[in-house]
Amino acid sequence: MKKLSYTLAVGWMAALLCTGCTRQQPVQEISLKEALADKFLIGVAINSTQAAGRDTAATRIIRQHFNSIVAENCMKSEVIHPEEDRYDFTLSDQFVEFGEANDMYIIGHTLIWHSQLSPWFCVDEAGKNVSPEVLTERMRDHIHTIVGRYKGRIKGWDVVNEAIEDDGSYRKSKFYEILGEEFIPMAFRLAQEADPDAELYYNDFSMAHPGKREGVVRLVKQLQERGIRIDAVGMQGHMQLDFPTVEAFEESMLAFAATGVKVMITELDMTVLPSPGQHVGANVEARFGYEKAMNPYPEELPEDVSGLWNDRMDDFFKLFLKHRAIVSRVTLWGVADSDSWRNDWPMEGRTDYPLLFDRNHQPKPVVYQVIYD
Ligand code: 9MR
Numbered sequence: 001m002k003k004l005s006y007t008l009a010v011g012w013m014a015a016l017l018c019t020g021c022t023r024q025q026p027v028q029e030i031s032l033k034e035a036l037a038d039k040f041l042i043g044v045a046i047n048s049t050q051a052a053g054r055d056t057a058a059t060r061i062i063r064q065h066f067n068s069i070v071a072e073n074c075m076k077s078e079v080i081h082p083e084e085d086r087y088d089f090t091l092s093d094q095f096v097e098f099g100e101a102n103d104m105y106i107i108g109h110t111l112i113w114h115s116q117l118s119p120w121f122c123v124d125e126a127g128k129n130v131s132p133e134v135l136t137e138r139m140r141d142h143i144h145t146i147v148g149r150y151k152g153r154i155k156g157w158d159v160v161n162e163a164i165e166d167d168g169s170y171r172k173s174k175f176y177e178i179l180g181e182e183f184i185p186m187a188f189r190l191a192q193e194a195d196p197d198a199e200l201y202y203n204d205f206s207m208a209h210p211g212k213r214e215g216v217v218r219l220v221k222q223l224q225e226r227g228i229r230i231d232a233v234g235m236q237g238h239m240q241l242d243f244p245t246v247e248a249f250e251e252s253m254l255a256f257a258a259t260g261v262k263v264m265i266t267e268l269d270m271t272v273l274p275s276p277g278q279h280v281g282a283n284v285e286a287r288f289g290y291e292k293a294m295n296p297y298p299e300e301l302p303e304d305v306s307g308l309w310n311d312r313m314d315d316f317f318k319l320f321l322k323h324r325a326i327v328s329r330v331t332l333w334g335v336a337d338s339d340s341w342r343n344d345w346p347m348e349g350r351t352d353y354p355l356l357f358d359r360n361h362q363p364k365p366v367v368y369q370v371i372y373d
Helices: 002-023 058-066 088-100 133-149 176-194 210-225 246-257 304-320 365-372
Strands: 040-046 069-073 107-113 156-161 201-206 232-235 262-270 327-332
Touching: 002 156, 040 058, 040 107, 040 133, 069 088, 069 327, 107 133, 107 176, 107 327, 133 176, 156 176, 176 201, 176 210, 201 210, 201 262, 210 246, 232 246, 246 262, 246 304, 262 304, 304 327
Parallel strands: 040 069, 040 327, 069 107, 107 156, 156 201, 201 232, 232 262, 262 327
Antiparallel strands: none
């Protein structure tokens, strides 16, 4: 059955390409965003070269297939707020202008995250943790300034990113060390103050782990009980070929939706590479030295593996479509395979194939399956 759907999709591609030749209709005319228009937003993370329009092969795909964008890196605190008294909006302005020029639903990523955090943010000049009062003030300035600048233009914010561990406990970040769990409701309140109309999200990886599922449900309920708005839970969706199961992912989708918020798949990709650690999620701190054996497909992906990848990605899209009533957005974490962070994480210098478009910017069969099935 699986093999059949992959074969059918390859057949579709051949037929479309052939039709394209004879009728002078290039295959580029088909579009994910049109096919999914009444289902959910289909988004993509873009880098600064793409936002500047300098990667024309990628920008063609972004404009054709996607109706939402998220900033892959340019809104992280170390980029946008490098010093306490200095913001740098050069790249973020360009990102937002690109989204507006292309009529896209623009997502900001991310306001409060322990990683890629500006070194000054949580400490004083001697490197000691600042007091809760000082950190509260810094968070207020950071969130008000950034959300305020893009008020009405950025439609949704990843307010807090990756604050819960796989076992459901709070990550022991600097924010947690100084403010305890209170830093999360505080961040949501500040974002709501700064733009009452923007959607507010909690975003995290490995959301199919039962512990994380329970921890995030607990967090959402705590916010709701205190009257603090949260509109959606972002399930990042950095998949492996063998993890998580579709069923476990579905269980988490349903658990989050049962709290009354929407569900978003916010950073979808799927590695084909072996994992040097077991199920390392997307913890950017995890790092391993290069080993050739861990880079099995440096030239091209064998057909059986690409078939497995394609069918599994199709299974996930089927799952998202089945639950379209609760899913408001599905966002890919990058345009083409060559763009992906997966090539360099958790081991630098590998060749991965995690996205919907290959290194030649050609759509993979699953793109046709999503459009035509
Ligand atoms: O894709 C991003 C990569 O280019 C950066 O080097 C990395 C560190 O800032 O972050 C990657 O994006 C991460 C996202 O911001 C949060 N979830 C995990 C993503 C993959 O690491």
